[in-house]
Structures are given as structure tokens and as C-alpha cells.
Amino acid sequence: MKLFSAIHRNIFRIISLSAKRIQQDCYVVGGYVRDFLLGKKIYKDLDILTIGEGIKLAKEVSKHINPTPRINIFKRFGTAMLEYKNHKIEFVGSRKESYHLYSRNPIIEIGSLQDDQKRRDFTINALAISLNERNYGELIDPFGGLSDLERKTLRTPLSSDVTYSDDPLRMMRAIRFATQLQFFIEKSSFQSIQRNRNRINIVSMERIIEEFNKILLSKKPSIGLFLLYESGLLSIILPELTLLQGIEEKNGYKHKDNFYHTLQVVDNISQEKINSLWLRWVALLHDIGKAYTKKFLPKIGWCFHAHELVGSKMVPKIFQRLKLPKGEPMRYVKKMIQHSYKPIVLIEDNTSDSAIRRFLFDMGKDIEDLIKLCIADITTKNVEKKNLYTNNLFILLERIKKLEERDRIQNWKSPISGNDIMNAFHINPCKKIGVIKNFIKESILEGRISNEFHSAYFLMLKKGEELGLKKR
Known part of the structure; x- marks a missing residue:
């Protein structure tokens, strides 16, 4: 078998000669073989199986690479790893495994190539390519993995x-x-x-x-x-997701299957080549509150009032249970779900600039992600409706960009600091400083003043006077 690239042919020859020197057979196994046979041009890191000691083979291989690579040795597992031209190469001795009922940690014994291939999870991962001189490049396929790849x-x-x-x-x-x-x-x-x-x-x-x-x-x-x-x-x-499955009908009113809708939303986000794991989690969880807010109203039908707020409150417990990171990723997912319905409200013709400024303030740098989610959330098969909703969201995004360019709300920083207030009125830290800063923020968001120092400074003086402060 012709091995793919020059870099791999070179390292495989080094491994082959090294194995011959210490009289141990060796093979390429795992993801590399599978992906090579699938015709992929980007390969996984290399897994080298040897009939003998993996650490011993790694040490021998390192002697013939210039510069000599550092070897990471894992004695407990009998494995070693080194790097060669940005590839991680792991060496492991062949083994067979047995298991206890209540543990997935195997009892390991030294085994043959066949023993090692038997312990693999799938036939397509049990393929091996020989690096031995007598049959160099031969595919060893005891379980029909090549046929399974083709099928x-x-x-x-x-x-x-x-x-x-x-x-x-x-x-x-x-x-x-x-x-x-x-x-x-x-x-x-x-x-x-x-x-x-x-x-x-x-x-x-x-x-x-x-x-x-x-x-x-x-x-x-x-x-x-x-x-x-x-x-x-x-x-x-994730039982919260499976609870969304099903369609209920009452008095001729039906709601969509929110489980299958969710799958479509996740696919839509993925088709946009958005590789953000956490945005995909948002798409996955954006409707989980619907199972807990579903209500039937006569003459109106099914509704899911405040499902986005309920869903956002469920996020911390889900992240904790699933051992997902609690910091910024969790806060991001929670915030995105909480505001997931807001753009739909803002596409109305009579939406004020102040409402959009508040939206910018709430979402900050995540606002474009939220618009992407809303577009992915459009799963209607009615082409006219889909185009209308999508166009409205793009119009909203353009309006947001123009307001942001003028008012700079997205990465909010008050034009007046606490020190500015204390210096103007010669006061020490107190609650009135917070009152003034909040009043300035609200005034900017409402559009009563522009987001710049001079306008905010004069408003500060006026509000301070109302609070009984005197400029000195």
C-alpha cells in the first residue's frame, strides 16, 4: 500500500527500521488508517502499535530524529509520545483487555496484534498497516473494516x-x-x-x-x-431536550414539535459555518423553557409565555450537572437564551431608537450572534414567510449598526466616572454617585443626551444639584 505523504513515508521508515533494530513488530493503527482509506488529506495524530514495549520503541525512534524530540512517558499505561513535524506520535504495546461489571477501566494484559484489534470499538478502527520489513504497507483487516468503510x-x-x-x-x-x-x-x-x-x-x-x-x-x-x-x-x-418532543392538539389548534424544530435550528447554525461550540449550545437549549410554559388559551391556541426567561434560568443547573464550564460560556448561553425573543419584538416598524440602544447595552458584543440565532430559528417551510422574517432581521441589524456607529453603546463605558463626580462636588464615595451615574446612563439610552463627556458633564451638574450637591 502506498502511504500518503512524504512526511509520513519518512517517519514510517524511521519507525520501521527502529522496530527492526529492537526486534519488535509494529503497525500504524487507529484514526490515521481509517482517514487515509477514506481519502482524507488531513490526518489525525499517529498511533503506533508494537508487539512488545511501546516506550522502548519510542526511545529507539527518537535516536534517529534530528533534532532529538522530547519523549513523554506514561509508565502506568506503558505508552510514550513524541512530536515529529507537528504530528504527535503515540507508541503503545499490543494488549488484550477484560472488564469488571461496574467499571469501564480495563484489566490489561500483554497480547498479540489480533488481541489488540479485537478490543477496538469498531471494525473501521481495527484496521492496521504493517511497518514490518517482510510485509511493509500491507493492510491487516481481520473484521472486514475496509468493506464497512465502503458501505x-x-x-x-x-x-x-x-x-x-x-x-x-x-x-x-x-x-x-x-x-x-x-x-x-x-x-x-x-x-x-x-x-x-x-x-x-x-x-x-x-x-x-x-x-x-x-x-x-x-x-x-x-x-x-x-x-x-x-x-x-x-x-x-439531557432530559430537558427530550421533553420538547411531541405535538399536542386541542380544539383544532396544534403546536409544532419543538424537539425536531430544535434539531433544525442547530443544523441551521452549523450550516452557516459557525464553529462556536457555545452558540451551538444556545441553539440546542434555546427552547427548553417551552416544556414548562406550555399553555392552551381558548380562541388563541397554544402559547409558551416567557419560555426564554424560564429556559435561561435552567442553564446554570444544566451546566453544573453536565460538568460544563461555569464561567463566561455559561453566562453567554444564559444571556443569549434570555434575550432570544427580543429581536423578534424589535423588528416592528414602531420600535424606538431607545429600545434598540437598550438592546445594544444588554447584548454588547454578542448581538450579531443573537441575530444569527434568530435567523437559524426560522424553520417555516413557507418560503415567503421565511424571506420576510430573514429580511426584517437584516434590516434590524443594519439599524443597530447605524445607531452603534453614532452612539457607541455596544461596549458601554460611561463618559462620566465616579472620580469625575467626586472631584466636581468634592465628596467622598456615597450612594449619590451611583444615582448620578445611573441617571446619565438612562439619559443616553433614552436619547436625551449624546454619549459624550460634555453633555454628560452638564447633566451630572444638574442631577447633583437636584440631590443637594454643590459644585466647588
């Missing part, structure tokens, strides 16, 4: 029940690969995921969310989100 099928090398029960994270990986590669999960394998879904509870939330985020960052996340739903895993990981 775009995900299948486990051994019994699916054993594979998923031993390491339940593989269920998430199956759905993640199906999403990223747009492959099908073999029917019996998917049924095994459904049977073993509750085993996911022995996996740490950090590992689950790592896979979940990769699904969200794929080109079409709805593939994975739907598979998570169908498998039963989504109701365990």
Missing part, C-alpha cells in the same frame, strides 16, 4: 453487547462517528446501544460531554442528536 457502516468487531457493556462510552463514540462520518450504525449494533443505554451511568460526565460536544461541532449535528434520542441516551444525558 459506510459502523459495526463492532465482536459482540455489540460485550463491546458496549464493557466500555459504555463506545455507545457515544458510535453516535459521534456516525455523525462526523455520516455513516450508518448497523441495526443489531444500534439495538445493542438501546439495550445497554443505562450502562452510560458508569461513565464520567466529563467523558460523555467530550463526545457530545464533538457531535455538536459536526457539520450536521441533528444526525447524532436524533440517534441519541432514538437510543434512549438523550433522555439520560
